[in-house]
Amino acid sequence: MRRAPLALSRLRAIRPRPYVMDAALAAVVLFAVSLQFLFPDEGGDPLSPGGFLLGAGTAVPLIWRRRAPFACAAAIAVFTPAMALYHRPPPDVCFGGMVALYTVAALSTPLKRRLMLAGWLTGAAVTMALKEHAEPYEYPFHLISLISAYALGAFARVQRAYAVALEDRARRLERERATETARAVSQERSRIARDMHDILAHAVSLMVVQAEAGPVVVRSDPDRAVGAFDAIADAGRDAMVQLRRILGVLREPSAPDGRDPQPTLAALPELTGLVERTGLRVGLAQTGQPRPLPPYVEVAAYRIVQEALTNCVKHARATQATVRLDWLADELRIRVQDDGVGLLAPQHTGHGLVGIRERAAACGGTAEAGNGNGNGNGNDGGFCVAVRLPTASWGDEHPGGGRRRSGAGTQRLLHDP
Numbered sequence: 001m002r003r004a005p006l007a008l009s010r011l012r013a014i015r016p017r018p019y020v021m022d023a024a025l026a027a028v029v030l031f032a033v034s035l036q037f038l039f040p041d042e043g044g045d046p047l048s049p050g051g052f053l054l055g056a057g058t059a060v061p062l063i064w065r066r067r068a069p070f071a072c073a074a075a076i077a078v079f080t081p082a083m084a085l086y087h088r089p090p091p092d093v094c095f096g097g098m099v100a101l102y103t104v105a106a107l108s109t110p111l112k113r114r115l116m117l118a119g120w121l122t123g124a125a126v127t128m129a130l131k132e133h134a135e136p137y138e139y140p141f142h143l144i145s146l147i148s149a150y151a152l153g154a155f156a157r158v159q160r161a162y163a164v165a166l167e168d169r170a171r172r173l174e175r176e177r178a179t180e181t182a183r184a185v186s187q188e189r190s191r192i193a194r195d196m197h198d199i200l201a202h203a204v205s206l207m208v209v210q211a212e213a214g215p216v217v218v219r220s221d222p223d224r225a226v227g228a229f230d231a232i233a234d235a236g237r238d239a240m241v242q243l244r245r246i247l248g249v250l251r252e253p254s255a256p257d258g259r260d261p262q263p264t265l266a267a268l269p270e271l272t273g274l275v276e277r278t279g280l281r282v283g284l285a286q287t288g289q290p291r292p293l294p295p296y297v298e299v300a301a302y303r304i305v306q307e308a309l310t311n312c313v314k315h316a317r318a319t320q321a322t323v324r325l326d327w328l329a330d331e332l333r334i335r336v337q338d339d340g341v342g343l344l345a346p347q348h349t350g351h352g353l354v355g356i357r358e359r360a361a362a363c364g365g366t367a368e369a370g371n372g373n374g375n376g377n378g379n380d381g382g383f384c385v386a387v388r389l390p391t392a393s394w395g396d397e398h399p400g401g402g403r404r405r406s407g408a409g410t411q412r413l414l415h416d417p
Contacts, residue, residue, distance in 0.1 A: 311385075
């Protein structure tokens with residue numbers, strides 16, 4: 001695991017430093033300037049130590065071209081015309097000036113870039129006109145060479161800025177991806193926490209009620225005691241089965257549909273039968289024509305009924321509860337009401353009603369809860385949970401974009417602790 005960082009550190013150690021590279025570049029420019037001394041033309045300008053020193057002045061400042069590009073170009077701009085005026089020999093090509101203009105165009109501010117380009121072009125034209133008495137064809141060569149060096153520096157500056165922008169965008173996208181991943185993980189954990197709460201709260205509540213009733217009737221009514229213990233065992237086995245399914249999905253995200261831990265409304269009779277073993281009579285009624293629901297609505301409807309019945313067993317002190325499903329044209333209405341004490345008892349601080357509200361809101365529905373006022377079944381008191389869920393997905397309601405329908409998502413929980 002440590003070999004990669006070690007290799008990178010070695011590469012950084014052997015990579016040339018900027019000063020070393022610039023010193024080598026200055027040496028190359030000095031060699032190019034000295035060629036006219038080493039191979040002088042016949043009848044050309046004589047070689048002199050002063051001319052060599054002025055030529056060196058057009059190359060040596062390049063060592064500091066990255067640290068101070070404008071000062072480097074200004075220094076070379078002084079030595080180059082001085083070399084032309086000294087004329088022993090004059091510069092044939094402004095090698096140092098082209099490198100300096102490239103550096104200024106790549107690293108300096110806009111004002112310094114423009115000033116240096118204008119100064120070099122003006123100085124070159126004046127020198128050629130007054131001292132060199134250059135031919136007309138020589139002007140384009142020298143001026144275009146300077147402009148080309150400047151253009152290459154500007155191109156390098158744009159390329160570097162583009163690379164920096166790409167790196168910044170990649171870092172930003174990576175941060176956004178990490179944020180989205182963290183949000184998805186948080187949402188998935190919340191969903192799993194709700195499912196675990198629904199499964200365990202329901203099963204444990206049934207087992208606690210039956211366990212408390214078992215010792216009371218074990219002598220007076222052995223058959224009823226046996227039924228209570230059987231209910232405890234069934235509730236425990238059901239909870240274990242559902243927990244295994246959830247944990248199996250967590251271990252294998254690509255598990256087949258047969259391992260989906262989410263129940264459906266078809267399992268409501270089994271749920272009500274299990275609740276009735278606690279001594280709470282549960283009536284199940286439906287009106288309208290049942291039809292297939294989107295999977296998330298199906299799961300939410302079952303969990304809402306399960307949570308409402310769990311609250312009846314744990315807190316309502318009820319003897320009877322009614323579950324009513326009303327299938328309308330575009331929504332499913334769920335009503336769970338008991339004949340217990342309602343909110344006259346001390347309020348419970350759990351999260352059951354909050355979970356009902358969140359599940360309804362996630363489907364684009366609404367949820368209401370409070371003391372019951374009668375539902376036509378003889379229950380004049382107790383507690384009532386009323387939920388409305390859309391029977392079509394948001395994409396079916398809005399084929400253009402799957403947006404939420406108008407008004408969906410409003411939740412109202414009366415007396416929600």
